[in-house]
Amino acid sequence: GIQVEQSPPDLILQEGANSTLRCNFSDSVNNLQWFHQNPWGQLINLFYIPSGTKQNGRLSATTVATERYSLLYISSSQTTDSGVYFCAVVTGNQFYFGTGTSLTVIP
Amino acid sequence: DTAVSQTPKYLVTQMGNDKSIKCEQNLGHDTMYWYKQDSKKFLKIMFSYNNKELIINETVPNRFSPKSPDKAHLNLHINSLELGDSAVYFCASSQGGGNTIYFGEGSWLTVV
Numbered sequence: 001g002i003q004v005e006q007s008p009p010d011l012i013l014q015e016g017a018n019s020t021l022r023c024n025f026s027d028s029v030n031n032l033q034w035f036h037q038n039p040w041g042q043l044i045n046l047f048y049i050p051s052g053t054k055q056n057g058r059l060s061a062t063t064v065a066t067e068r069y070s071l072l073y074i075s076s077s078q079t080t081d082s083g084v085y086f087c088a089v090v091t092g093n094q095f096y097f098g099t100g101t102s103l104t105v106i107p
Numbered sequence: 108d109t110a111v112s113q114t115p116k117y118l119v120t121q122m123g124n125d126k127s128i129k130c131e132q133n134l135g136h137d138t139m140y141w142y143k144q145d146s147k148k149f150l151k152i153m154f155s156y157n158n159k160e161l162i163i164n165e166t167v168p169n170r171f172s173p174k175s176p177d178k179a180h181l182n183l184h185i186n187s188l189e190l191g192d193s194a195v196y197f198c199a200s201s202q203g204g205g206n207t208i209y210f211g212e213g214s215w216l217t218v219v
């Protein structure tokens with residue numbers, strides 16, 4: 001099956017810093033989605049981004065499907081950004097999740 | 108109104124018991140899913156189901172079975188619970204397989 005790897009696995013940031021999270025996948029995909037799992041366990045949709053670039057406030061994402069990766073940018077990080085960030089790719093109408101990046105933003 | 112809702116949110120039960128987790132979505136989606144999140148936070152697909160097709164992850168033990176009384180519901184039934192079944196179970200839905208997926212809040216299952 002398809003492999004989805006995220007890096008880094010863990011990240012600690014000072015509040016206000018910027019960061020880039022990466023998602024690599026091993027095969028062609030139909031779609032890609034980014035999620036934030038907050039400390040209470042809720043999975044929140046961030047972006048649905050099969051290709052190109054999207055922005056939503058301090059967050060933006062870029063997917064280069066031909067090169068099999070996606071990036072999530074977090075600017076001016078806040079403590080509320082803490083949690084685990086997952087990418088999920090779609091192949092054969094199935095979603096496959098990456099290994100996650102655990103982000104801790106310290107004040 | 109919660110788009111994808113699961114009950115119960117927390118469940119503690121003894122080994123060997125049979126339990127069900129219910130899931131309902133009010134988004135009008137035609138595809139529903141169950142995912143298991145283990146202690147290492149890895150999210151693994153268990154089932155996906157629409158009104159035409161049930162796709163089962165082959166690694167899921169047959170003690171787990173999805174039951175769909177209608178398009179808006181996909182319940183998860185687990186027989187003969189084992190300690191290793193302790194995890195968080197997430198229900199999700201999408202319109203068509205592969206489109207934007209929305210998750211419920213999760214059900215924390217602890218088997219003792």
